[in-house]
Amino acid sequence: MQFEGFAGNAALKTALSAAFSRRRLPHTLLLQGETGLGKRTLAQILARAAVCTCEDRDLAPCGVCPACIRAKAGSHPDIRIVTGSGKSNTISVASVDEVIRDAYKKPEEADINVYCIFAENPMPEITQNKLLKVIEEPPTGALFIFTVLSADALLPTIRSRAQVFTVRPPEESEAAVYVQNKTGMPMEEAEKLASLHRGNIGRMLSDGENGRAAKAEQMAEDIANALVSGTEHDLLAATAPLIKDKPLFPESMERLQLLLRDACLLKNNVNVQVPAREVCDKLRRKLSLKALMALCEMTAKYTEYWRRNANMALLVTALCAEMKETAGK
Numbered sequence: 001m002q003f004e005g006f007a008g009n010a011a012l013k014t015a016l017s018a019a020f021s022r023r024r025l026p027h028t029l030l031l032q033g034e035t036g037l038g039k040r041t042l043a044q045i046l047a048r049a050a051v052c053t054c055e056d057r058d059l060a061p062c063g064v065c066p067a068c069i070r071a072k073a074g075s076h077p078d079i080r081i082v083t084g085s086g087k088s089n090t091i092s093v094a095s096v097d098e099v100i101r102d103a104y105k106k107p108e109e110a111d112i113n114v115y116c117i118f119a120e121n122p123m124p125e126i127t128q129n130k131l132l133k134v135i136e137e138p139p140t141g142a143l144f145i146f147t148v149l150s151a152d153a154l155l156p157t158i159r160s161r162a163q164v165f166t167v168r169p170p171e172e173s174e175a176a177v178y179v180q181n182k183t184g185m186p187m188e189e190a191e192k193l194a195s196l197h198r199g200n201i202g203r204m205l206s207d208g209e210n211g212r213a214a215k216a217e218q219m220a221e222d223i224a225n226a227l228v229s230g231t232e233h234d235l236l237a238a239t240a241p242l243i244k245d246k247p248l249f250p251e252s253m254e255r256l257q258l259l260l261r262d263a264c265l266l267k268n269n270v271n272v273q274v275p276a277r278e279v280c281d282k283l284r285r286k287l288s289l290k291a292l293m294a295l296c297e298m299t300a301k302y303t304e305y306w307r308r309n310a311n312m313a314l315l316v317t318a319l320c321a322e323m324k325e326t327a328g329k
């Protein structure tokens with residue numbers, strides 16, 4: 001089996017691969033582990049492998065056969081994803097009824113019906129007892145993959161009929177490389193996140209995203225401040241981090257554009273709620289409407305240059321020079 005997009009867990013991968021290759025995967029799997037470790041990702045890899053039509057099972061899910069392509073797009077008719085609903089965000093009895101009805105039907109394309117049941121939120125006993133019926137005597141050609149925080153949250157009767165696999169965080173260094181590759185953030189930042197979240201990739205990614213949004217916001221404000229009250233040297237100093245952090249550029253430009261737009265509105269005496277009031281007021285007072293609008297366009301233009309893979313040092317230097325010239329007019 002191949003586990004693209006699921007890091008670490010070498011022993012678990014070996015065990016699953018071996019069972020899959022020998023067609024000995026249990027009909028009910030419980031993937032347990034804390035939030036952010038990729039249990040749902042793994043469940044979906046297993047589901048895709050189960051319907052993959054590639055002959056070499058070691059390569060499944062191959063990613064290129066029609067079944068894999070449909071599965072990846074979420075449109076394979078024999079893979080069902082069951083998630084929680086309602087206030088408690090738990091699997092409903094109605095969903096379980098549907099699974100049971102469906103599981104006794106013949107698969108449409110593959111030779112198996114796969115159910116990925118995302119049950120991280122505790123299921124009431126009545127729901128579990130219903131599920132138990134189908135798990136006790138599973139229809140031939142049905143595969144149930146549950147994701148749970150802990151198998152202990154399930155009734156012992158369900159646990160005893162399933163094979164439990166524990167998902168663990170990868171080594172911190174591996175998690176850092178994974179996140180760095182996925183997001184393009186500087187390695188140093190990825191390593192810090194890995195150590196903070198002990199290799200929990202899901203938490204690293206969401207923390208990283210929040211952190212980067214805040215960073216881009218700060219960058220936009222620093223540029224705006226340097227534009228109205230600094231020299232070109234100040235502007236170069238403010239933008240210097242962008243040279244090393246290429247992915248931060250477009251988001252910073254987007255935030256800057258919002259600030260400039262808000263300043264345009266204030267300049268036109270439009271009564272609006274402006275989130276970054278102080279800096280927008282400064283822009284409004286110090287710059288002409290024409291300059292503000294030109295700067296606004298400039299953010300879009302430079303994002304386009306960035307997209308064309310420009311050299312970051314040259315791009316940032318040119319941006320600073322052009323912005324300062326426009327602001328001075």
Ligand SMILES: [Zn+2]
Pocket residue numbers: 051052053054060061062063064065066067068069
């Ligand atoms: Zn395939």
